[in-house]
Amino acid sequence: MRHRAGWAVATAGYWALGSWTGACSAVEGQSTPSTTQDTQQEPTSATDDTLTDSTGDSAETALETTESAPSEESTLGTVGASCSVDAARACAGNNQQVRLVCSGGLWTQLDDCGAAQRCDSRKDQAGECADLATACVGLEPGAAVASCNGNHRQVCGLDLVSLSDAPACATGEGCVNGNCEPTVPGCSTKDSWMCSSDGSERIQCGDNGTEANRESCGEGLSCADGACGVPSCAGMVSSCGANEDEPCCSSSLVSGGTFRLGASDEVVASISDYRLDTYEVTVGRFRRFKAAWDEGSRPSEGDGKHAHLRGGTGLVGPAELAESGWLAAWEDFVDTGDAARLGDGDPQATWTDEEDDNENLPINYVNWYEAVAFCTWDQGFLPSEAEWEYAAAGGPEPDGERNYPWGSTEPDCAYANYDGCDDGLSIAGSRSPQGDGRFGHSDLAGSVYEWVFDFQAEGFISPCDNCGNTVESAQRVIRGGYWDLAAKDITASSRSNSNPLNRSHAVGVRCARLP
Numbered sequence: 001m002r003h004r005a006g007w008a009v010a011t012a013g014y015w016a017l018g019s020w021t022g023a024c025s026a027v028e029g030q031s032t033p034s035t036t037q038d039t040q041q042e043p044t045s046a047t048d049d050t051l052t053d054s055t056g057d058s059a060e061t062a063l064e065t066t067e068s069a070p071s072e073e074s075t076l077g078t079v080g081a082s083c084s085v086d087a088a089r090a091c092a093g094n095n096q097q098v099r100l101v102c103s104g105g106l107w108t109q110l111d112d113c114g115a116a117q118r119c120d121s122r123k124d125q126a127g128e129c130a131d132l133a134t135a136c137v138g139l140e141p142g143a144a145v146a147s148c149n150g151n152h153r154q155v156c157g158l159d160l161v162s163l164s165d166a167p168a169c170a171t172g173e174g175c176v177n178g179n180c181e182p183t184v185p186g187c188s189t190k191d192s193w194m195c196s197s198d199g200s201e202r203i204q205c206g207d208n209g210t211e212a213n214r215e216s217c218g219e220g221l222s223c224a225d226g227a228c229g230v231p232s233c234a235g236m237v238s239s240c241g242a243n244e245d246e247p248c249c250s251s252s253l254v255s256g257g258t259f260r261l262g263a264s265d266e267v268v269a270s271i272s273d274y275r276l277d278t279y280e281v282t283v284g285r286f287r288r289f290k291a292a293w294d295e296g297s298r299p300s301e302g303d304g305k306h307a308h309l310r311g312g313t314g315l316v317g318p319a320e321l322a323e324s325g326w327l328a329a330w331e332d333f334v335d336t337g338d339a340a341r342l343g344d345g346d347p348q349a350t351w352t353d354e355e356d357d358n359e360n361l362p363i364n365y366v367n368w369y370e371a372v373a374f375c376t377w378d379q380g381f382l383p384s385e386a387e388w389e390y391a392a393a394g395g396p397e398p399d400g401e402r403n404y405p406w407g408s409t410e411p412d413c414a415y416a417n418y419d420g421c422d423d424g425l426s427i428a429g430s431r432s433p434q435g436d437g438r439f440g441h442s443d444l445a446g447s448v449y450e451w452v453f454d455f456q457a458e459g460f461i462s463p464c465d466n467c468g469n470t471v472e473s474a475q476r477v478i479r480g481g482y483w484d485l486a487a488k489d490i491t492a493s494s495r496s497n498s499n500p501l502n503r504s505h506a507v508g509v510r511c512a513r514l515p
Helices: 283-294 328-333 338-345 368-377 385-393
Strands: 024-027 030-033 089-091 098-103 106-112 117-120 128-131 144-149 152-156 163-168 173-176 179-182 193-195 201-205 211-216 222-224 227-229 251-254 257-261 267-271 274-277 449-455 476-479 495-498
Touching (some): 368 449
Antiparallel strands (some): 089 098, 251 274
16 A cells, blocks of 8 residues: 655635624624724734634634635624624634624623534534534644545634635546545546556555555566456466366466477577466366457457567567567457357367356367467467477476476376377366476476467577567467377477467467566
């Protein structure tokens, strides 16, 4: 929670309109000047953020403020001065306890208000005893209090029995506890949450569009719709991992380095730090994307790039051709309809029309464009082929350049879902921790192939410095193998490719994120 600097009024108070030394007539709650004594007293100033009353047995108080605050009209009188309306009441001054009554044409002392009261001089309360306003106990008229009326700061009234409005806060400011604080663009509902512009924090909206609280989302997490995490897991119960109790949207840092890329060990690739989702995208996560897409959510042109590389340029390929990020034309290749996910009744399709027991299974029947759209919406991007292999192989030696994500041990069904171990897909992370990679990622071998950024080519870009194959071809690369392949086809260096429009029970997606 942010601490706020207090607002102090250098000279606070008001002109007391209708206040005159001498006689004062009160007719139906209105005050008028006397004909015998009508010299208005000059306002006096004081220090310590308030104005004190002028002194004198018969002088009422006239206060002035540098805040140009609104005025209060007072009904005041002086004992022995003339008055015109019999039984009319007034006060002997502001912030005093003496009540007056008009009797026989002269103001006469009626009584004194209690110790915790003042005579209320406001014209509609003239001469009534009123309790001190709680916020004004111990203060002077015109003193600032920690209170607002709408977007107006408040100060103690002339008699300390009420609060009065100071000028409204300026444009771009909102009143909070008597202070004018900057407003937050987009904050409209008190106690609601929104995201900071860079997505690293969530902000709770306070009074009048201001900030009430701010929370960091923490390492590897970002804010969406006012919640820390990622959009695809908003409100989702943790159900991934071997015990079905891990957040399906968790991500792990892949510490960058240089390693030998591919089975031939001939290409050296340098990879910068990035984060990679711990699990493949699940049915439940994709269901939230479908809902957002169907409601009109679309990536902006250029979104979904490796924005942390090269000052935002991202991956580069041959001839320094950079990745484009999302293109509006790709929207035509995204189909979120149920039929697109069901594979003409394929029993290995994990999608269901309604939520059921499949929510923590990896989604399949997703084409490349849908994979990009999902990861971009989910505040991530597709990893490059080199990034994906770096994570699967465990980075550089001595702990990396592994044959399988877990090491050199030949797999069995405890390490990976492959070669028909489960006759289909199983819960995301079900082979954890035995089958996890060096950086903590599950299912990098078997389960489903995962789309990566690159166009397919015969070899690799060499040397590779945060590279991606940006030269267009008919196929995009998929990595990791799937549940019905043999052990030799699920190694960290195994490669395959597919038409980016293809959907299959063998192919899913995993997102990468900013480090």
